[in-house]
Amino acid sequence: MNSEEIQQIWAEVCSRVKGYEGIVPSQIDAFFSMLHPQAASDGFIMLTANTDFIKTWIERNYIDYIKRALEELRGVPFTVIIEVDPTQTAAPAAPAAPAVPTAAPAPPTAPAPQSAPARAVAAPPTPSAEAAPTPAPVSQASRQPDATSVPTAPMPAAASTPEQPKETSDQTQEQPATEEHAEAPESDNSTPLSTLTFENFVIGDSNRLAYSMATAVAEAPGKPHLNPLFIYGKSGLGKTHLLRAIQNYINRNMPQLQVVYKDSAELLDDYTEASAAHDTEKSSYKNFKASYEDADVLLVDDVQYLQGKKQTLDIMFQIFNKLTSQGRQVVLSADRAPKNIDIDERYKTRFNSGGTFDIQPPEIETKLGIVKSFIREYQEQEGSMAFTMPADIQTYIAESSSSNIRELKSAVTKVIFQMTYGNQPNMTLADVRALLENHFSGGPSKRLNAEDIQKAVEGFYKVSHTEIVGKRRSRSITNARQIAMYLCRQLLDMPYESIGKKFNRDHSTALYSVTMIETKLKENRLLREEIEALQQIIREA
Incomplete structure (x- = not known):
């Protein structure tokens, strides 16, 4: 096969794998972007991965999905070979790699680097010293690990920052002359x-x-x-x-x-x-x-x-x-x-x-992946693989939560607890809405309306209400109007037809505006920060 045919087959494989049950499409997009098809024939394909870590993780978690997709597409069983291409590893801006595992396999083992930093004794640099001679590296084998050492302690994501003691302004900063006996x-x-x-x-x-x-x-x-x-x-x-x-x-x-x-x-x-x-x-x-x-x-x-x-x-x-x-x-x-x-x-x-x-606030797809990950984690820890949470409830939690992952996790935990210990194993979406009514700091709100959003956007961008709902199409007014429509969709989950009416527009204009802002958010960091600030203003109001 020529390179164009190989790329086409791989694109079809990626698309098909994203449709399989239990697969989060955004994770496949992120993860499979680190794989590159190199050669293929009937019953065989060779891929290269950016690192050993990626290669190991694919082989443990996704290789069967790839084989299944290839067999469905080509009608014959496939052998899939993955090699590491070191030239790809060197790219500092390479996209990310492994997604959330569908099970809890043993962690992959990566090769240790060839050398470790030297342990030469040196006088401590002064604050103005920005560089010092780099000592010759020594073999890692020369450094013996502590016989009692095991991996590190948990650090809960929601841990609070301890109160900071005040610095004493008159402390003497004595510099030790040598560190041989430290x-x-x-x-x-x-x-x-x-x-x-x-x-x-x-x-x-x-x-x-x-x-x-x-x-x-x-x-x-x-x-x-x-x-x-x-x-x-x-x-x-x-x-x-x-x-x-x-x-x-x-x-x-x-x-x-x-x-x-x-x-x-x-x-x-x-x-x-x-x-x-x-x-x-x-x-x-x-x-x-x-x-x-x-x-x-x-x-x-x-x-x-x-x-x-x-x-x-x-x-x-x-x-x-x-x-x-x-x-x-x-x-x-x-x-x-x-x-x-x-x-x-x-x-x-x-x-x-x-x-x-x-790290930017997660998009809906990522939040949904996190919800599914927390549910899997609960199933594995409790040995309760039969436990399930309806898809509409998972989606509601992902769409309603703010960007803070801790809030998202606590919402999932609250629902799981109610389903397992609160005598409500068959909770409906209406039940969950009532349970989490006052839980989220962002997301849909019964008290919020389109007029509140318009007012916040008008104040933020210094445009009048007449301008934002009127016919003027200057760049500044159009931008404010589109952002207001986007926020109505995100915060109120309003139908496009209803959004359009609030701005004297039709359904298609509202849809176009929301889509336009969603596209810009992927590339424009300043816009993301502005919308985060607006959401905070709206919540506080």
Whole structure:
């Protein structure tokens, strides 16, 4: 077959697999984009994957679906071979990979990198030192893992940020001259395996790139173009999940590497305690630094909380520089981009010097995939595979919830509890609507109407009501009108005909406007932020 025929067959396979029962189409779109058909004949096809991780995951979870689709299309059984193409791995902007598993298979094993960062003793850099000579790498085999080490502790996605202690402004920042006798860092490898892994992270258009970069860092930590890796997005979108997934993947597959995960509030606590104990215990400050500087991979969550904490930022900057200059990996997360964090420009520049990727609020398809994932998780944990939740209820939860995944999960949990322990195994959509009436912070609302949305949009974009429902077609007015129609559809689930009447338009104009905004949202980050802000204004009003 020529290349055009092979591509056509693969496109048909992808389309057919998305129609199979139990398959979430958005997950196939995201996942199969990492596979590339190379050769095919009757009864045989060879595909290449971007990484070993992708190859293993496909073979464990989707290979039978691919074979089934090929046999249905061509009428003969197929042998499917998947190889890894290393030239594809090098692309930093590759789309994401594995989707949510349909079962709970053992995690795939990826090859460990060929070398680990050196453990040479060096004087700590000053905050202004942006680079240092990189020591020669040593074999990973020379680093022996702790005999008692097991993968890391769970970090619930909904964990709250502990209260931050105040920094003491007159603390002396003594720099130890050498670290030869520093105590070994406290290892995160001594606690149970976390449930936050790449395997159970649901991917979609909103988080695909961040997910892809996180898996790339986990498979080969320390590569310059992704060091540091900075992931940002609003609360509840999966940043902590990705950081913990990196930690768990490395602990599982490269146990000789030291991984340290810290929430920024924990980092602040550690520094405050070390500084306070400095007068009575001279080694406290040195041990604090060693616990971070000895890491091969340092993961710091919610760095925006370090705003205004100058001393902690200074010491983190020193640790950051030392690790990255020695080729050791740093991963940071925040609820906003580095440029929007209120810190000195030098910190913003360094935080932004590697790979910076955002996670956007999930689209309906991704939220529906998350609902299905939570239900599977419950079935597996409780050994109750016969439990089911009607499709219309799953869709209602996905459409009604806000972008916060924690809110989505709690809604699913509430319905499951009512069905299993509340004597309502046959709940209807009407029952669920009543149960969750006051649960969601966004989504449909009985109190909200089209006039409320029009008023909010008019104020936000500085247009009058006469203009937004009138015949003028200037760009600014048309944009405001289309956004208002889109929000009526999203927040009120109004029929297109009803939306059109509210704006003195017909059904087709309302449909066109909503479709136009949905298309723009996929590419226009500023528009996404504006609509998020508008939704917040509408909810608060």
